[in-house]
Amino acid sequence: MIPALEARSLSLVRDGTTVLEDVSFTVAPGEIYALLGGNGAGKSTTLLTFLGFLAPSCGSVLVNGRAVAEDVDGARSAIAYLPEAASLYGHLDAYENLGYFLDLAARKVSRAAMDEALDQVALPREARGRRMQSYSKGMRQKTAIALALLRDTPILLLDEPTSGLDPVAIDEFHDMLKGLADAGRSVLMVTHDVYGACQVADRVGLLRGGRLVGSFEAAAGERIDTETVHAAFAAREAA
Ligand SMILES: Nc1ncnc2c1ncn2[C@@H]1O[C@H](COP(=O)(O)OP(=O)(O)OP(=O)(O)O)[C@@H](O)[C@H]1O
Ligand SMILES: [Mg+2]
DSSP: OOOSEEEEEEEEEETTEEEEEEEEEEEOTTOEEEEEEOTTSSHHHHHHHHTTSSOOSEEEEEETTEETTTOHHHHHHHEEEEOTTOOOOTTSBHHHHHHHHHHHTTOOOOHHHHHHHHHHTTOOGGGTTSBGGGSOHHHHHHHHHHHHHHTOOSEEEEESTTTTOOHHHHHHHHHHHHHHHHTTOEEEEEESOHHHHHHHOSEEEEEETTEEEEEEEOOTTSOOOHHHHHHHHHHHHHO
């Protein structure tokens, strides 16, 4: 099976510093892969390479089996990307923001479809017609997640998607991601949250100093063991 996403010996130099070194992993169709690592480990940088915003210094990244360097438009059209600090417009309400950004992505979406996505992320109905400057952090994040969902792409790249969400909202979000994966979508999410990564992911890769230093996979029907991953994370961080 052709992986939805593949990093092949990916290395990347930014401003003279090596920020990714020989990173290789794949994300299969229908799989949730969590890239876990501390601040500055290279998580966000990895996502940007799949979108063709940063070019590998060595190695390559592939989307649906095609090198991003050869077909950046193809890669971008297959991917919805939730950035680390998604910025929607404060003077617009949720519907207006969704409409505007989907327009830019050349997608026409009905109000009903917007409501469905906003229901999925549990954004209160009464808030949807309000300017987003009155939203809490979690409400803004939920709207940004809904925007990524409405792109309706086979691949999701999510940078700290649960940042700002409360524990109940995180559980609901993880359940939703599992549903999307069951329906065949591929998810690459990056996070520092060991518990969340283990709760939702089929596989967890541990990134430290730009290198993939560990990989953890769930046994059939089970979740990845949080203690094991936490110990590896903490040991590596202390090293
Ligand atoms: N615009 C930039 N120009 C040069 N170097 C950068 C730039 N952005 C990030 N870096 C460097 O690249 C390395 C990896 O950063 P990256 O943002 O990918 O880390 P991260 O794992 O996403 O961290 P965080 O958890 O803090 O978001 C860091 O050493 C950082 O200093
Ligand atoms: Mg980051």
